[in-house]
Amino acid sequence: MKSLLTLLAVAALAATASAQPQFKIDAVAHDQPTAKPKHFDHEAPVPNTPFLPDLTPGYVVIEGDIQIRLDQYLAMMNGQDSTFGGVNYWSNGIVPYDFVTSGGGAVSGPNQAAAISAMNAIGSRAGVTFRPATGSDVNRIRWQNSAFNNSPVGLQGGTQIINIFNWNFEIIMCHELYHSLGFWHEQSRTDRASFVSINNSNICGTAGSGACSPNVCQMCSDGTNFVSCAGNFNITATSLAYGFYDFDSFMHYGRTAFSCNGGDTITVAAPYNAAWQNVIGQRDHFSYYDRITCRGLYPFNTDRWVDRNYVGTQNATFLQPTNSADIRTRAQTMPSGGTLFVKFGNTYSGVGLYTNPCTIEAPYGTVTIGN
Numbered sequence: 001m002k003s004l005l006t007l008l009a010v011a012a013l014a015a016t017a018s019a020q021p022q023f024k025i026d027a028v029a030h031d032q033p034t035a036k037p038k039h040f041d042h043e044a045p046v047p048n049t050p051f052l053p054d055l056t057p058g059y060v061v062i063e064g065d066i067q068i069r070l071d072q073y074l075a076m077m078n079g080q081d082s083t084f085g086g087v088n089y090w091s092n093g094i095v096p097y098d099f100v101t102s103g104g105g106a107v108s109g110p111n112q113a114a115a116i117s118a119m120n121a122i123g124s125r126a127g128v129t130f131r132p133a134t135g136s137d138v139n140r141i142r143w144q145n146s147a148f149n150n151s152p153v154g155l156q157g158g159t160q161i162i163n164i165f166n167w168n169f170e171i172i173m174c175h176e177l178y179h180s181l182g183f184w185h186e187q188s189r190t191d192r193a194s195f196v197s198i199n200n201s202n203i204c205g206t207a208g209s210g211a212c213s214p215n216v217c218q219m220c221s222d223g224t225n226f227v228s229c230a231g232n233f234n235i236t237a238t239s240l241a242y243g244f245y246d247f248d249s250f251m252h253y254g255r256t257a258f259s260c261n262g263g264d265t266i267t268v269a270a271p272y273n274a275a276w277q278n279v280i281g282q283r284d285h286f287s288y289y290d291r292i293t294c295r296g297l298y299p300f301n302t303d304r305w306v307d308r309n310y311v312g313t314q315n316a317t318f319l320q321p322t323n324s325a326d327i328r329t330r331a332q333t334m335p336s337g338g339t340l341f342v343k344f345g346n347t348y349s350g351v352g353l354y355t356n357p358c359t360i361e362a363p364y365g366t367v368t369i370g371n
Helices: 069-078 108-123 168-182 231-235 288-295 329-330
Strands: 059-062 066-069 095-100 129-133 142-143 159-164 196-198 267-268 303-306 339-342 348-351 360-363 367-370
Touching: 095 108, 108 129, 108 142, 108 168, 159 168, 168 288, 303 329, 329 339, 329 348
Parallel strands: 095 129, 095 142, 142 159, 303 339, 339 360, 348 367
Antiparallel strands: 059 066, 196 267
16 A cells, blocks of 8 residues: 555655746645645444445455455455455546446446546646546446445456545545545554554454454454454565655544544654644545555656666656666656656755756655756
């Protein structure tokens, strides 16, 4: 699910070029927040879920804002999490979209403009092309005005609904768009136990949690069968992840998500807690890995990836990088002005003359260039 890896995945990137040859390894570039991060709990428990209104028939909601098919939900409840772990991505990064234009779900002109701004924010950071849907587009996302924020994960096939309530929060819309692109929540990563712990005693509806009784929990559609919110903190077993655990991701829950008593449901582990306990769950900006991983899954045309330890089909992409230990040769064969990403920190050969203008970026770990 970012993530999607946590995956989802979880992330994103940057590129530069000039008329003169460049040799640049950039592992610290970041989108900086323009204001204090907003810990807006847009995934708070609501009544009558997972069978919420405004959903495509046959879908339910998990983790507050993720739509999955009912058969997948039932499999999950039986411990078969892997049955909904895999996702499909949008071919060539092209995502047709339209808006509900009539009825209670109609999206107003200003809200359509806000959604387009959110799509442009992603399109400027990754090779995703959001364009208005035409009659020939079988697959598309459809924006709908709602009392909730939620989206399916990955390409579903056909028309898939993104429900939005918070039209005035661009990053919340980007969060839901990331689900549609194939990202789960960051704390769904399989390695999360090394970075955060989940406090079940504070989670809404958890058995034996005292004040956290079912009457403040999410309900099924009949209004009598209560569902613990503990399932919203499941690990997505089939998810992928790239980069260090991203406390700064806009795909991460806030510290009190699905709390019934105001206490923390997520505790950041030492030594990271001092810096991140009060920050997780921001909905203010793209983190570095929000950008990097999304651009990895949906690259620009001049992006190339290399990993000297990769074994498998090689096509210079994020998921199937070129296996090479020679950075200079890879840089010399790059599209002019493109970006060569070294997927993992390692030692590479590469001393010599670089005559092809490109950027070399090391998103994860230290890259050493030697003879």
